[in-house]
Structure formats: structure tokens, C-alpha cells
Amino acid sequence: MLQSHETVGAKMKIQEIRAKAKVLQVKNSFGLSKVELIRRIQKAEGNFDCFGTAKGYCDQLQCSFREDCLRPSGTGKR
Numbered sequence: 001m002l003q004s005h006e007t008v009g010a011k012m013k014i015q016e017i018r019a020k021a022k023v024l025q026v027k028n029s030f031g032l033s034k035v036e037l038i039r040r041i042q043k044a045e046g047n048f049d050c051f052g053t054a055k056g057y058c059d060q061l062q063c064s065f066r067e068d069c070l071r072p073s074g075t076g077k078r
Contacts, residue, residue, distance in 0.1 A: 017037050024044040041065075042060075058070055
């Protein structure tokens, strides 16, 4: 079963992210990096595909990956 939004993203294993992508019917996800797959999931959920690009603020309050994205140790680019 998928975890709540508080525990996804940087903490979530790639297998769990792939499972979430499958549930959301994200196509052509094979071979993508973890960050790129997260961004496709964000888009499928109706959010901006911006994981790892926030500079201390994010207005995507319903995003499953928001907390990990804003965390200094997140996997996205800084």
C-alpha cells in the first residue's frame, strides 16, 4: 500500500515511487531517474512538475512530495 504524503519522495524507495506511478497510469516511466519519475507523478496528480526546484517556498499544498522537496536533504536540484 502507498504511504501518506508525509513519507514519500526522498524517503520513498524507487519501487514505491514506481507503484505510485502505476496507480496513476504514468506512461513511459521505465529508465527514468527518481526525480524525473516524481515530476511525472506530480503532473499526473495535477501539480506542477517541479520536484527539487523550490527555493524555500512551494504553493503546491496538495503535492505528495512537497515536504521532501522543501527539505534541505531532498533529492532534487538546489
